[in-house]
Amino acid sequence: MHLMETGCLFVVATPIGNLADITQRAIETLRKVDLIAAEDTRHSRKLLACLAINARLVSLHDHNERSRAKTLIEQMQHGALVALVSDAGTPTISDPGYYLVRTAQDAGIPVSPVPGASAVVAALSASGLPVNRFYFHGFLPDRAAARREALQHLADIRGTLVFYESSRRMIACLQDVSDVLGGEREMAVARELTKVHETVSRNRVSAVLDDYLAGRSELRGEFVLLVAGAQEVDRDGDMRQVQMLLDELGDSLPAGRLASAVSRAMSVPRKRVYRMVLDMKGRQ
Numbered sequence: 001m002h003l004m005e006t007g008c009l010f011v012v013a014t015p016i017g018n019l020a021d022i023t024q025r026a027i028e029t030l031r032k033v034d035l036i037a038a039e040d041t042r043h044s045r046k047l048l049a050c051l052a053i054n055a056r057l058v059s060l061h062d063h064n065e066r067s068r069a070k071t072l073i074e075q076m077q078h079g080a081l082v083a084l085v086s087d088a089g090t091p092t093i094s095d096p097g098y099y100l101v102r103t104a105q106d107a108g109i110p111v112s113p114v115p116g117a118s119a120v121v122a123a124l125s126a127s128g129l130p131v132n133r134f135y136f137h138g139f140l141p142d143r144a145a146a147r148r149e150a151l152q153h154l155a156d157i158r159g160t161l162v163f164y165e166s167s168r169r170m171i172a173c174l175q176d177v178s179d180v181l182g183g184e185r186e187m188a189v190a191r192e193l194t195k196v197h198e199t200v201s202r203n204r205v206s207a208v209l210d211d212y213l214a215g216r217s218e219l220r221g222e223f224v225l226l227v228a229g230a231q232e233v234d235r236d237g238d239m240r241q242v243q244m245l246l247d248e249l250g251d252s253l254p255a256g257r258l259a260s261a262v263s264r265a266m267s268v269p270r271k272r273v274y275r276m277v278l279d280m281k282g283r284q
């Protein structure tokens with residue numbers, strides 16, 4: 001143990017596929033700490049073996065984070081230097097660690113990032129989609145209804161939307177993105193980043209979905225999905241125009257045809273217009 005008053009928690013990023021992406025500071029930090037808290041100790045031991053680091057490891061995962069945090073904080077209060085790592089990329093980004101970071105801060109322990117790889121940033125950087133504003137959502141819910149609802153809440157966001165996705169759910173997820181956000185939006189799929197079979201492609205949502213359904217795109221591996229944010233037509237002013245059109249045409253057409261006509265005229269997803277039609281009819 002170090003003879004410091006209080007220790008420190010280092011949040012250390014590790015590679016997302018390519019070992020050469022480990023940073024010099026990550027190596028130095030993992031060498032100097034007293035203890036490494038790892039999502040999966042067996043997994044991290046392999047990385048440490050490649051780096052010739054023989055460190056003390058304890059597990060910290062979703063199921064033991066609270067009790068483990070308590071012990072780690074006591075150790076840091078006695079001067080221990082602790083590194084937090086996850087299986088890949090940056091801890092706390094769709095990975096355990098948030099609770100430990102927060103409670104360590106609350107206990108007056110300095111928390112210091114040792115930045116490096118993260119799939120979200122790597123995918124954005126090569127996506128070809130606007131990155132001046134983005135919204136990282138992590139994993140969408142597993143259940144279809146909850147997933148659609150989550151997407152619905154994101155429909156008006158004007159920054160690029162970023163999702164982590166498993167190969168198992170890719171097609172269902174793309175189908176929901178197409179239905180809820182519209183097949184016309186541009187999207188990028190970043191697969192197996194930094195690994196041998198890395199691919200990054202960009203196309204309309206409908207075309208990406210067609211390629212997967214037809215088996216033209218590879219479904220194996222790890223994926224980041226990026227979807228262009230709501231278009232300019234989604235601006236408040238334009239949506240007011242949609243509402244004005246609906247008010248004008250309201251009684252002349254059945255709900256479905258009205259939604260289709262206004263959706264085409266204003267290039268706004270039909271589902272969105274249809275919801276407005278139902279709201280309007282409900283008020284009448």
Ligand code: SAM
Nearest residue numbers: 016089090093118119164165192193222223224
């Ligand atoms: N903490 C990690 C980070 O900073 O990116 C993310 C961990 S999360 C449990 C794992 C998910 O991240 C995968 O299901 C996938 O969506 C994405 N991911 C991780 N590595 C990736 C890679 N090499 N290529 C594409 N996506 C990746």
